[in-house]
Each structure stands twice: as C-alpha cells, then as structure tokens.
Amino acid sequence: MAEDSARVITLVVVDDHPVVRDGLRGMFDSAPGFRVLGEASNGVEGVDLVARLDPDVVLMDLRMPGGGGVAAIAELTGRGTRSKVLVLTTYDTDSDTLPAIEAGATGYLLKDAPRDELFNAVRAAADGRTVLSPAVASRLVSRVRAPGTAGHEALSAREREVLELVAKGTSNREIAAELFISEATVKTHLTHIFAKLGAKDRAAAVATAYERGILG
Amino acid sequence: MAEDSARVITLVVVDDHPVVRDGLRGMFDSAPGFRVLGEASNGVEGVDLVARLDPDVVLMDLRMPGGGGVAAIAELTGRGTRSKVLVLTTYDTDSDTLPAIEAGATGYLLKDAPRDELFNAVRAAADGRTVLSPAVASRLVSRVRAPGTAGHEALSAREREVLELVAKGTSNREIAAELFISEATVKTHLTHIFAKLGAKDRAAAVATAYERGILG
DNA sequence: CCCGGAGTCAACCGATCGGCTGATGTCGTT
C-alpha cells in the first residue's frame, strides 16, 4: 500500500563493530516498516553518510576509534539535520549519558535491550519522542533531582590534574613539587575533589573518577 | 556437493545482547559453510544448549548477567564437550583474557574484528587451532614473558575483597569490622596488595586495579 | 562595580596510614 511505504522509517547505523552493524541491519531489514540505508564505522563517516542519505533515524554507538559518537551527534545537530539520533551503546557509564543527550541525542538505549524495545524506540525517535533505557532514565532523574545533594559537579582542570597524580600514588608533598604549588594548595584541591565526587578519601576519589570516566 | 555439506561448521551463539546474536546469526547463516544451530543469552542456557545441539563451535561472550562466560567455558570443558569455544567479547580487559583461556577457550576475539577474520577464526577453532586477536595475543605474550619483572600477580579473593572496600573509601578499621577480622590483618592484606599491584598507596592500588579490570 | 569561582597559601590538630618484625594456623602440593 502506498500508505505503508510512506511510513517506512529509514535508518543509518554508525558502529565500529561489524557484528553489531550486521545485527542491526539484519534486524531492521527483516522487520516491516524499516529500511537501513547505510552503515558507518565511526563518527566522521557517520556524519557524512547522514548528510548524504538523510535517514529518519541514526543509530549511533558512542566510543568509537576515530571520531567519537558525542562529537558526531553535536556535529549533526549543529548542522540542523532533521535525522533523529538514537544512541545505542553497550555500557551506560555516567560519563557518556549526559554529554550525548546534551549534544542532541533523541534517545539512549543499551544494546542488551530486547528487539521489541529497540523497534519501539526507533519509531518513537522517528516521531521526535525521547526514549531512554529504564536504567539510563532513572540515572538522569536522580542526577537532575540531586544537584547539590549527591555532589555531581565537574572537576576543574587543576583538580583533575591533582587527581591524576593521586591515582599514581603521588603524595601531597610530591604533587606540590610537581605542580609548583604548596602542599596546602594541594590539600585544598583535594578537599574540593572529595566534596565534588562525594568521596571520603583519595582512594574513593580515584575509584569514583574511574567509574565516571574522569580517569582511565 | 556432498563433500561440502560435510564441511559445514555448526555454531551456537551465547551473548546477552540480542543485537549481537542477530548479527552473528545473520553473518554466519548468509555465509556458505556455516550454520547457526541456536542462541542463548547467558552462560547457563548456553551450556544446556551446547549439550543438546553439540555444535562444532560456540561463540561465547564473557560478562553476561546470570551465568558468567568463564564459568560456562569451564563447565563445558569439564564435561568433555567436543565443541570448541571461541570467546567473542567487546573489550579486552586483563581480567577476562587469561581466565577464559585457562578455562579452555580455543580462541579469543574482539567484536570489532572484521568479518573475514571472524570466519577464519571460526574455521580455525573448528579445527582445534588456537586463534587470538592480535591485541590479545601480544598481551598474553608480554604476560608470560614478564612474570616477576613487572609485578603482575593475581590478587587472592580476600585481597580483592579488601581492595573493593578501599575503593569505597572504607578505612582500615571499618574494613576490619566489615570482614570480621582485625585491623592488623587488613593492613597485612593491603601491604600484599601494594606489592602485587606495584602501587605506593591505596589510591594508586585502586587506580591500577581499575586499569587492569580488577575493579569496575 | 560588585560578586563568585578558581587558584593560591598558612597553621594547627587528631586520625589514619604504611612499614616493620614476628608469630600462629590452615590448606593443598610435593
């Protein structure tokens, strides 16, 4: 029917894993109402492809070698592309979620989502509706709800610098020498770091920094 | 030809991501010489399925909710299954590689491997040949080459337990209370942890633990 | 122009850590 063909949702897949690209292509091509127009293996290629093929929805992985996903999303929204970007990633680390959505992603799903959820998410994204993985959604809510409560502020450049040295086992005195500041200043930075990360000591600070992708 | 059908390699896919399962199934079913007999979404199901279907090769993900991949591999080799297990995982963390191979995996590939490499790997695995991703192979070599040189010893279960609490900002005294041991013992464990990880203090220990995939 | 954030520094103090030496008991292996 002519009506149906008008409702077919066109897709572009951007993922560095051939297996995943094939999986998505197969999944959507064999389902009625979807058509995969093309695939790209990194963010830069992805932006080009989307510009040429103008799909309804872009399924975008984050963390790809050569062309990060977040940068690609920002580029697309910056260009005013009509395509909706649906982030489809393996792990839901703190550091990925927020930047991706800020950059203009319409949705954020984890790869372990069942087929139907994926289909629904793509249809929703095509309509411009925001779709979030339950796990991601709850995280976002708690993030917004607790701005000062659970200390989720970003570290300053200097603080990150200090934290990196802490992670290497550098003592406060050594850090002071390394950064050409006094030991007192190092301690001040650390106090701020602990507050921002909600950590009790340097060990916990390093741990949460790794959890949030600030280190590693 | 009758000869060809005898050479068809049968597969079972074990992965918690539907997308990946579909990707692999599509990839192998559409290629000549392979047939996917079934899929499972965790290690326990995987073991059952392999026992029933007796495939030539099992494509196994590690890190699945409910039934770890390494345990499944150990179970299969323990049962003397003839199926070869090919580990197919996303990231190549230190903590995964060695246990999987020790458990009896025939090969270890990363999901970002190109199609042809995957096909070749499966054929090799079916023949009983060991196939390692270049990245993994070089890591293993360096691991074997430098056993005492760069302090790469594994932590004991108790030590890991202590380290996990350290990463949460727990003090030695609190750790002692939590684990029903004395503070002195906690310190002893920590001294050993520092030595094994080559870390100067608890912060550095947490950092290297994250780097090596022991934590996170 | 004033405010606030970031970065810098100081002095003090109690709590904690990390190193050291040495000891006991349990495993599994040899």
Add this chain to the structure above:
DNA sequence: AACGACATCAGCCGATCGGTTGACTCCGGG
C-alpha cells in the same frame, strides 16, 4: 613430613592525610 601460599593477629613508629578556618589574588559575568 616438609613446603609454600594464604589468612590471621600484635605492637610500634614516623609519615601522611583530611578537616578546619581564614585570607589573598585574578578574572569574568551580571
């Protein structure tokens, strides 16, 4: 039976850490 790895515990010590309070500068936004 002997051995090494692991886990447990003790006491002592100096070094380091983390908290607190207060203060100075620079810079950019309102």
